[in-house]
Amino acid sequence: MNTEKELSTKNKWFKIRELIERVFKKTPDLSAILYVVGMRELGKAQTKYSKEEKVRLMHIATCRVLSTSGHYKLTGIDSNDWPVWELVEKLPNQDLLEQEMYLRHHIINYFEEEELI
Incomplete structure (x- = not known):
């Protein structure tokens, strides 16, 4: 049974x-x-990115959303003109599903903090 949270x-x-989904x-x-x-974090109006840039964008996002828990710091x-992040606190040791849920939680916090939802 699911809790309210x-x-x-x-x-x-x-x-x-x-x-x-509405946008894309x-x-x-x-x-x-x-x-x-x-x-969004990069802040550049660009429609096409190379495969390497797409990976970097996902890294930027991961660092940004996990920065709220003190894992990363913008250096x-x-x-x-791309942000550089430094790992300052090791991430918890989790299995794949736990990692995904941890990221989801931080993404939700990001969207709330940025008043997007």
Whole structure:
């Protein structure tokens, strides 16, 4: 049986997916949501990214959302105007499902803090 908190989390995750789906016309998975957060954090109006840049965008997003728990800290901007993050607190040792749930929780917090949901 789902607790009220679990239902609230599921509803918020659904809202995030719905929001991104309205823009991109595709139901996003976790990677796609991280990609969108990364684009938002980069702040550059660019429609095409190389495969390497897409990976970097997802890394930026991961660092940004996990920074609220003190795992990462923004240390500057590189020569291409991309944010540089430093790991300051090791992430918890988790299995794959736990890692995904941990990221989802932080993504939900990000969307709430940014007043997107």
